[in-house]
Amino acid sequence: xxxxxxISFAAIAALSFSLGACGGAGYGSNGGSTTDxxxxxxxxxxxxxxxxxxxxxxxxxxxxxxTVTWHWDDCSNNGYGSxxxxxxxxxxxxxxxxxxxxxxxxxxxxxxxxxxxxxxxxIHGAAMSxxxxxx
Numbered sequence: 001x002x003x004x005x006x007i008s009f010a011a012i013a014a015l016s017f018s019l020g021a022c023g024g025a026g027y028g029s030n031g032g033s034t035t036d037x038x039x040x041x042x043x044x045x046x047x048x049x050x051x052x053x054x055x056x057x058x059x060x061x062x063x064x065x066x067t068v069t070w071h072w073d074d075c076s077n078n079g080y081g082s083x084x085x086x087x088x089x090x091x092x093x094x095x096x097x098x099x100x101x102x103x104x105x106x107x108x109x110x111x112x113x114x115x116x117x118x119x120x121x122x123i124h125g126a127a128m129s130x131x132x133x134x135x
Contacts (some may be wrong), residue, residue: 048130049073050087055119055130064134067110072102087128091120 043049046071047068049056051073075084084103091097091109099107101123111117111134120129 030094043071046073050089053085053087053124053128055121055128056132059133060130061133061135062111064114065110065112066134068132069106069107069108070099071106072104074103087121087123089119090122092120098122 027091046060046062047069048060048068048070050070053074055070069125070083070089072087074087075082077083086101086103088101089107089109091100111132114134117132117134118129119132120126
């Protein structure tokens with residue numbers, strides 16, 4: 001009997017370890033590739049990362065006709081799971097173009113003409129702002 005209990009304990013311990021290694025909820029919940037919260041993902045030439053309550057890079061230069069994609073990556077692990085901060089992207093050009101307020105996912109905008117397009121997060125104000133320069 002004691003041998004059976006030892007095997008049961010070993011099986012439960014192995015299962016617990018395997019499940020713990022899978023990570024917590026919130027990692028990669030945007031449907032894209034999984035990245036460790038609090039680290040900057042690999043950005044493409046037309047991407048902006050939302051991390052540490054800022055847009056990174058804060059100024060992105062692209063060619064006319066390009067689509068820029070913002071990636072929410074502002075999560076931290078508090079020891080009990082992942083907590084993600086809600087942000088949005090709202091343009092100052094009067095176009096009314098804005099993302100929803102969200103804590104994960106992406107938002108894209110295509111820039112057809114040259115110009116300078118400033119934007120900010122309405123939740124965090126002018127301290128969290130960026131610029132797209134279209135050439």
